Amino acid sequence: MSNTTGKAFDARIFKRLMGFVKNYRTQFLVASVSAILLALLAVARPKLLQYIIDTFFESKDKTGLLNYVLIMAAVLLGEVLVRFVFIFIANKLGYSIIKDMRMKLYKHMLNFKMSYFDTSSVGKLVTRAVTDIEQIANFFGQGFFMIIADLLTMLAVIIMMLFMNWKMALITLTVLPVIVYATKLFQLKMKASFKEIREQAANLNGFVQERVSGMKIVQLFNREKIEYKNFKEINNKHKKAWVNTVMYYSIFFPVVEIITSVTVGLIVWFGGFQIIAEGSNTTAGEVIAFVMMSEMLFRPLRQIADKFNTLQMGMVAGTRVFEVFDTESHIDATGTIDAKGFNGHIQFENVHFSYIENEEVLKGISFKVNPGETVAIVGATGAGKSTIINLINRFYEIDSGIISVDNKSINEYTLESLRANVAVVLQDVFLFSESIYNNIVLNKEVSLDEVQKAAKEIGIHDFIMSLPEGYNYNVKERGVMLSSGQRQLIAFLRAYVSNPSVLILDEATSSIDSYSEQLIQNATDKITQNQTSIIIAHRLTTIKKADTIIVMDKGLIVEQGSHAELLKNKGYYHNLHEMQFKHAEAS
Incomplete structure (x- = not known):
């Protein structure tokens, strides 16, 4: 205009x-x-x-x-x-x-x-x-x-x-x-x-x-x-x-x-x-x-x-x-399938994507995640790992290819039901200036007793109760009253309480202390059992138990297999593993 x-x-x-x-x-x-x-x-x-x-x-x-x-x-x-x-x-x-x-x-x-x-x-x-x-x-x-x-x-x-x-x-x-x-x-x-x-x-x-x-x-x-x-x-x-x-x-x-x-x-x-x-x-x-x-x-x-x-x-x-x-910047929400839950079969077929035209971030990647599997995605910064999460949730539209869940294109599902079945824990956790309880349930109909039960199941109830006022503790704007590790724990519980069909962890342990990392690792082991999960991580120690590890570089999948298989291949993943552990020993 x-x-x-x-x-x-x-x-x-x-x-x-x-x-x-x-x-x-x-x-x-x-x-x-x-x-x-x-x-x-x-x-x-x-x-x-x-x-x-x-x-x-x-x-x-x-x-x-x-x-x-x-x-x-x-x-x-x-x-x-x-x-x-x-x-x-x-x-x-x-x-x-x-x-x-x-x-x-x-x-x-x-x-x-x-x-x-x-x-x-x-x-x-x-x-x-x-x-x-x-x-x-x-x-x-x-x-x-x-x-x-x-x-x-x-x-x-x-x-x-x-x-x-x-x-x-x-x-x-x-x-x-x-x-x-x-x-x-x-x-x-x-x-x-x-x-x-x-x-x-x-x-x-x-x-x-x-x-x-x-x-x-x-x-x-x-x-x-x-x-x-x-x-x-x-x-x-x-x-x-x-x-x-x-x-x-x-x-x-x-x-x-x-x-x-x-x-x-x-x-x-x-x-x-x-x-x-x-x-x-x-x-x-x-x-x-x-x-x-x-x-x-x-x-x-x-x-x-x-x-x-x-x-x-x-x-x-x-x-x-x-x-x-007058700005037309909406996702094409023409999907009609209201999914009450997913089995968890996710598939990418020759997916191309670019944030800026003619500057591809994903260059025709294909992979699948079977129901109940835990798939880890690793690679250098800028390889396109986090982009995959944005595309599964339809925050952006792909340039070409197909992304499907349970053998149906994600475009066929209503946006609300698609995102309701996918829980994401991001590296940079955003918390509102409200109580811990409100930040966990985000105004959904989940009682305090249910939240406390979930917190006990994944082992972070004691941490929350150690805070002033416990679940009623106001974390202030963007959660400034909590450390980065504590914010991650709250985000993890928020994802768990939503009872997702698919769980995605994006660098969830990359910038937290060892105590918080251990809590999250224990919780990860618990809630990823028999549930479709995608884990994106820099720390390779957190993904050893993954069923499949996908290795990305410059928008392409260069390797995939189990931890043991990839180490045996002595390829890109092996080099990443060697570099991380040498760095850890040196520090």
Whole structure:
């Protein structure tokens, strides 16, 4: 989607934003009727004031004066009440719409391919889902409806002016095109400025989030001064974007104020001459009413310029949000088979895959895992081991070939049932800022007793109970309150509790202490018995008992067989084994 920066008003984005109003037709109708009533009540005030001055000031009718002052007070009170309803409903409508938009956007993002998140800034996505959508609320509450109300008020004022005295009305309306032209220029400049502000805000959010998440690396490599300098530069760009906006405001509003004051002077001058002239029907009350209406005409115009900026910021934000909405990055979820469980027969047939086009990671690999077997995959970093896990779970689509489970292509299964039957323990364990229990069950219907029973079966119950509050211990953001080994144990229990048909361990013991490794090894031996399991590991000592070991190098399978067979062959696996044990002896 292209950003129409040169347009002050983007009808296509406006139409899409207004499409979200259909669920709130009653609120929209109330806001619209309130805007019409505000316009009518606004012009009633100067007309009443004219009548009071021309009728009761000269006749000195105190009773009549009091009655009409009370009528004017009633009109003012009515205007206050209608304005309250208008502002409340307009803003309520705005926040109701962004609630719907945010839910729809989040649901849309939940189903994106992993490749989308691989190439998208987390900070920018957060900005789209939070800040930009918040700005859309202002589009409705502070922008669109306020502009409609002001335009209706201006229309009512112009009609009333022409009806009362068309000559003085022409004096006022002669100045109007000048202000309208200045307003249009102002809006064009502001849209470009607001686009720059949103861009710089997204860059700032992304930078801060990334550096805060990686603060350990920043401090470990003494990058504090460098990162501060980079932040200063980005922050300065953000400031400059806002300063440009302030400059346009500083020019526009004083110019409009001068034009308004000149117009009032012309009305008083011309009206005064008409009152003095013989045979003229112009009255003092009429001149005062015109001065009042000229203010009512120009003040909304000034406000419209400001509110139009809010409208534009909402549309710029809408453009960015709709870019995410329009992103087609979903796995083709056309599978219809709802698997309640797998026997565990997995087969890769001539599978080719690349994260980046024409840069293959897997170059036509074929292998199979029989039900109940434990298959280990080893190889150097970048050989394609972890990619296999991503493909079994359909986080990415293969370029060609077939991946099947129980003799059916994984594309035939529903995504939900496929992933529900495959449990994965990753090397980099992600834990939410919740209790250990919630991180294990992930809101599934598994009782605490069942979790404790599973923990005892695989031998990690005592470890959990040694923590403060046991299973209710809050691990904080990303599990920072636990060591890497402890996080692995929690992830292992999480996989075990899900009762999977296929268990996958991705480098699950590559960066943990020997005690945790022993716990995981014992648990691995227990839960992989008679269950289809795939183990990816650097430490060859952890896969000696595997039924089959697949050796990969540069996206190809170079060897496969049992531990003993591969050692006997004295090939790639034998060399890996020798290198690891020599390194272990040397250390």
